[in-house]
Amino acid sequence: MFLRFLLLALLIGRSKSTVIPASCRYALGMHDRTIRDEDITASSQWYESTGPQYARLQREEGDGAWCLAGLLQPEDVQFLQIDLHELHFITLIGTQGRHARATGKEFARYYRIDYSRDGERWLSWKDHQGQQVMKGNVDEYEVVLTDLRPPVITRFIRIIPVTKVPMTVCMRVELYGCRWSDGLTSYKIPEGETYTAPGHPITYLNDSTYDGFLENRRLFGGLGQLTDGVHGLDDFGQSLEYRVWPGYDYIGWKNESWQNGYIETEFQFDKPRNFTRMKVHCNNLFSKGVKIFQKAECQFKFRLQSDWESEPLTVIMVVDDKNPSARFVTIPLNQRVGSAILCRFYFADTWMMFSEIFFESDMGIAVPTLGTVPTTTPDAKTTEAPFPLQNSTERKLETTFPFTISRPEGTTEESKTSVLIGCLVAIILLLLVIIVLILCRQYIQKCLEKAPRRILEEDATVRLSFYSYTIGNSNQIHQSNPTYERIFPLDLDYQQPTKPLRRLPELSQSAEDSVCSGDYAEPDLTKSTPHQGFQNSVPHYAETDIVNLQGVTGNNMYAVPALTADSLTKKDISVGEFPRNQLRLKEKLGEGQFGEVHLCEAEGLQEFLEMSASEFSEQPNMVAVKMLRANVTKTARNDFLKEIKIISRLKHPNIIRLLGVCVWDDPLCMITEYMENGDLNQFLSQREIHSQFTKANNIPSVSRQNLLYMSTQIASGMKYLASLNFVHRDLATRNCLVGNNYTIKIADFGMSRNLYSGDYYRIQGRAVLPIRWMAWESILLGKFTTASDVWAFGVTLWEMFTLCKEQPYSVLTDEQVIENTGEFFRDQGRQIYLSQTPLCPSLIFDLMMKCWSRDIKDRPSFDMIHHFLTEQLDSTA
CATH class of the missing domain: 2.60.120.260 (Galactose-binding domain-like)
Structure with a gap:
């Protein structure tokens, strides 16, 4: 069996x-x-x-x-x-x-x-x-x-x-x-209606994106908002979409418009399917007369040309008049088979509103056995809210395979048994092969995890599609062999090159000495006092002395000296266990090798943090939740807990704060702040520089004073990290979050977000690096220090003063960016810098150029940068 x-x-x-x-x-x-x-x-x-x-x-x-x-x-x-x-x-x-x-x-x-x-x-x-x-x-x-x-x-x-x-x-x-996996090709529904009530704006509850036909107040032959993947908010008068009318996310109907007390919907699929369940996202704002449906009746037909089955499947719901939240309502379909479903949803109040409907089904075709007699199933409750009561009939089904094996006349039962045994043996062998491949893959991954993190010269090559360029002395572009390959949005599968295509520029011993000598700007491991510039006496430390906080998304937000990490991880977690059931998922921000990052609403966060009402916004308590997958290795779990302990010690107004954890059971979660205006890159790219024109036309804008104020906050946060010997490794506008009144907090979500996967490049399957923000020594030698963070801060400043309308070095290909780092190393005057933008004051651009100094000792410290920007801000106030 x-x-x-x-x-x-x-x-x-x-x-x-x-x-x-x-x-x-x-x-x-x-x-x-x-x-x-x-x-x-x-x-x-x-x-x-x-x-x-x-x-x-x-x-x-x-x-x-x-x-x-x-x-x-x-x-x-x-x-x-x-x-x-x-x-x-x-x-x-x-x-x-x-x-x-x-x-x-x-x-x-x-x-x-x-x-x-x-x-x-x-x-x-x-x-x-x-x-x-x-x-x-x-x-x-x-x-x-x-x-x-x-x-x-x-x-x-x-x-x-x-x-x-x-x-x-x-x-x-x-x-x-x-x-599009559920095979739904069209749905037929009544036309949505308009909600009107005293003191409430007129709300249009029509299917505004439906691409079928409208006839006699019925939509048919198309798909629309019920399949757009957007779930409506608790208040149907609001919308997740920007610049749309109230009620955009919902389709709604009024009870008095339908004499039978229900609305009828029909769903057509590409082929007959064995349905497990249907989920309907409903509004339940009962204070305004909106509730989920009280009953659903669904009929099936195997072929589009055939008749509807006579016995409907009936599901009675428990109507909720206590919780006004919108929710998914699950209708078990009990493995019923069909290529079309006809459902009647019965009103429980004045209005009924849906924002999304989807189905779960088996791809194989399950065919009803001829001559079977319908049997009645006993009443039962499902385990999913809001606990529908099932009272339906179910046909006995015989599941068949998508192919048939003909048995010649006269074939014995023994031959039939032999064929079956042969099939089973083949399947078992196939499973064994799969298990062996999985074990081999895990072994290889463990080996790679143990490999040194330094990017050696012979490792710093990757595969490119077809070509690359070399920057010549006369600024002409010549074709050459490829070295680096760009990563496209959410393209998660990468091929290892069969052989290295080209090595990076040869480094002489003197070059190594210039990077690794005593004047190399690395934090002092023996102290935790504020960073006071780069001193020649700062000792060098090896890569093995660094603790990299890998994080659930596979990125390294911080590199921490081992002595600092040890002192911090010996302490208990300084944040409390937040009730997991009080997290409400709103959006998936990103995912990575070890887990996912979700935007959630945290109920009762004010009481959990014991904050006064004056300290806490009346807006929904939005948080970012890093969630570790349950099936990760023990090493990944330990790293996650270590990250929690260390990050919980970071307390600064310009650093994202760890608010709570969920570590009593799987999946392990850490809960951090999330700013209401999203990340700085998107915030600025959607705005123009402030002017009389933007003011007259109500165009979102920022002033140069706003840009300087936000830059000062980033410098303040980085100054704090440097004082603790933390190296961020991925400073950019995508990793800065924006709150009210242009407040900034530094975060680490950028690498996990699909929107910014084009900013990262994979080196021989080992590392995903933001090379356009990285210092030359980080790319060539794999050295990440406070000094390389200073370089990235200069690029971040450049982004801000372009309003994030352009990617750094956008005129250069990824190969040219790598070649340019070689020019910085050779220091023969051929290196290319980011140019001054029209919005950027000369003093600020001079600061950027100092951040991009070839010699590390010539780059300013974050303490100096913050002091300079504060003076500029005061002088323009």
């Missing part, structure tokens, strides 16, 4: 469609060729070497991109079409022009997209405000990533360049998203 179930598990896959747009951002295969050449077509091409197969992001094949024939006219509709072969949930599009090794200068300034689920009916994507045209590229090389809000569910997609004047257009693209 066990082997039979094992065989079923191997042949039948469970499909779950819990789509989270924030994490559904995987590259779908233009760059890595998962999408084949024959799946990419176009309406025209300039010539064969600019055909659609060359429209691959960050690849320089053919003549560098797809180029449409002739000049694009304003009235033209030319497109690049991609066939994904199955439905995908697409959340992001990346575009790029034709660079062609510095000979191409064509790109699309604007574009729009059409999509189709069946290849016949094409739909035009629109954003929340009904706009179709998206901004494209501003040059031929920079990659522009554009979020699709709302996302689309499709198999075919067309990228259509748009222009206002005749011009030549070439494009490279990548699609990001994930597979």
